[in-house]
Amino acid sequence: MSRQNLIIFLFLFQLLCPLPFHPSFQAEAAGGKWNLLVKSTGIVAMHMQLLHNDKVVILDRTDFGKSNILLPNGKCRRNPLELALKVDCTAHSVEYDVGKNAIRPLMVESNVWCSSGTAMPDGSLIHTGGFNDGDKVVRQFQPCNGCDWKEIKNGLINRRWYATNHLLPEGRQVIIGGRNQFNLEFYPKAPGFDKAYALPFLAQTNDARQENNLYPFVFLNTDGNLFIFANNRAILYNYKTKAVVKNYPQIPGGDPRCYPSTGSAVLLPLKNLQNKVVQADVLVCGGAPKGGYISAVNGKFVGALKTCARMNINAPLPQWTMETMPLARVMGDMVTLPNGHVCIINGGAVGTAGYEMGRNPVLNPVIYKPDNQPGKRFEVQNPTKIPRMYHSSATLLGDGRVLVGGSNPRGTYQFKGVLFPTELSLEAFSPSYLDAGVAGLRPKIIFPVSQVIIKYGQKFNIRFTLPGKLNINLIKVTMVSPSFSTHSFSMNQRSLVLISEKATIAGKATYDIKAIAPGYANLAPPSYYLLFVVHQEIPSVGIWVKLQ
Structure with missing residues (x-):
């Protein structure tokens, strides 16, 4: 479809579509x-x-x-x-x-x-x-x-x-x-x-x-x-x-x-x-x-x-x-x-x-x-x-x-x-x-197990597997607090990107990454958080960590 025909199509679709529509964004996949x-x-x-x-x-x-x-x-x-x-x-x-x-x-x-x-x-x-x-x-x-x-x-x-x-x-x-x-x-x-x-x-x-x-x-x-x-x-x-x-x-x-x-x-x-x-x-x-x-x-x-x-x-x-x-x-x-x-x-x-x-x-x-x-x-x-x-x-x-x-x-x-x-x-x-198409890039945390306790400022090791090739420069560790959702606001919602070292090889398709827990409670109040390893913007399943 030519650019001119695409613009005409999007304009007509906007007139007929019952929902708000913005061509410059909707044209993206x-x-x-x-x-x-x-x-x-x-x-x-x-x-x-x-x-x-x-x-x-x-x-x-x-x-x-x-x-x-x-x-x-x-x-x-x-x-x-x-x-x-x-x-x-x-x-x-x-x-x-x-x-x-x-x-x-x-x-x-x-x-x-x-x-x-x-x-x-x-x-x-x-x-x-x-x-x-x-x-x-x-x-x-x-x-x-x-x-x-x-x-x-x-x-x-x-x-x-x-x-x-x-x-x-x-x-x-x-x-x-x-x-x-x-x-x-x-x-x-x-x-x-x-x-x-x-x-x-x-x-x-x-x-x-x-x-x-x-x-x-x-x-x-x-x-x-x-x-x-x-x-x-x-x-x-x-x-x-x-x-x-x-x-x-x-x-x-x-x-x-x-x-x-x-x-x-x-x-x-x-x-x-x-x-x-x-x-x-x-x-x-x-x-x-x-x-x-x-x-x-x-x-x-x-x-x-x-x-x-x-x-x-x-x-x-x-x-x-x-x-x-x-x-x-x-x-x-x-x-x-x-x-x-x-x-x-x-x-x-x-x-x-x-x-x-x-x-x-x-x-x-x-x-x-x-x-x-x-x-x-x-x-x-x-x-x-x-x-x-x-x-x-x-x-x-x-x-x-x-x-x-x-x-x-x-x-x-x-x-x-x-x-x-x-x-x-x-x-x-x-x-x-x-999506199934990116499963090879998705990490899987195998250590520690869920419900682990971590202390403020603690350096701790995370072991994970990855079916595909690891991009060592595109990996991070994140923490997200569970929130109370009502009336369009999620109370106590909080997300942190932890300080971490470069991932290292621990075995076949297995890697270690060392992360540091938040250093003080103003960054993250003491509570349970979901911890994720994220590779190329694709997260693992989270494990529960208790920060104290």
Whole structure:
């Protein structure tokens, strides 16, 4: 096909295609594959967290009526404060076993609607807040066979609905914001961390009509302070002294990026960990433009944002650099992959977050390659067939796939006769690094075994096999934290490229590489991480390491 005919074809396709389309990107070869894993988990995957036993805890709200999965052994949830069923014998939380591809119902007592959470250093999931009777509840889930939720009714000081959690270097969580909560608190409590502490920045970024500062984007910076982004602004915050250390510039254009305008954000992989000041780049993508939420409330659905903003938050004079995505997207999830690329997935091209507020599902994921030159960082991937709109989620699995679930753009479960039916399925998106054609370049870690303990600054050996020829200059060791995914933000998501030596031959198709664990907790809080060997951007299956 001639260049002129190709341009004409792409122009006509753009007019006919119901999804946003950008010729300069779509003309590139798409990659990745989709697989349906579970037709029905019984609940909507509003919240997801991978734990270090390779099981994923999934939660949905409790106040809409029955789910599609029964509690086991005739159990029923009896809650006089519930707004729907006072006696409910269905589950609103499940555990997904990745290896067995199986679902186990769990008993969550209080309402977890629009709640938050993060895994602790011991691997347990601490889950906080929600709606109604759940707004001050702390829930704990241990990753063990047959375990279930344990709840502390007044574990929080303030109501936490649409808040954000993050693990801190000393091993406690910070819980930031929530609806009408311009403050933060900690769990567990301790002297100096035992109150609700005012955070005026949340009030300053609050739009009384649209809010747009809920589920703020929070990352632990390498200096031990917290980067907190709300609406269209960000600060660096010292959580120990309760003081703002730095104010960052507003994102160019001033469009809101947090719920309900709902873009997404990641901290790009941390590298060169031996440097005195480690570069830390934050990437914020998508969302709805100014006024988009009010327009959607009034029945007018405007196009989502097509821009990303990137900034080195440790630069002497930090400034946002703008980039253009090939597809506009609101309610998208951003998942850091083992090779350092970012998968942008789920969401719609029109409207905002909120029930019945989104339109035009974006079915194609996009891969962002942060080390490429500007203009060559985005690559459109093959589409799914299942729209993933409001209340969908995505999380990285240990084998490198991205687990995708959820979508319930209405207040109750409805499977027929609506624009976007309730979606109870789980899918896996396999990036192109899992294609059979590159299997010869894929490492396989044979030592150490999963669940190994490593200490800060420790040099340790990794032995791996490789069927094909090793390119010694294109191999690295990475660590990725498991994150809590909800409402287009993955809390506590973190990726590091470890300092490592050149790989050496240990036997036939077998190699050793020595890596050094992060030197201090500001780089990586103590917890479980997935560790990968990556060869020519193709990762091994990850092993679990406990950093302490």
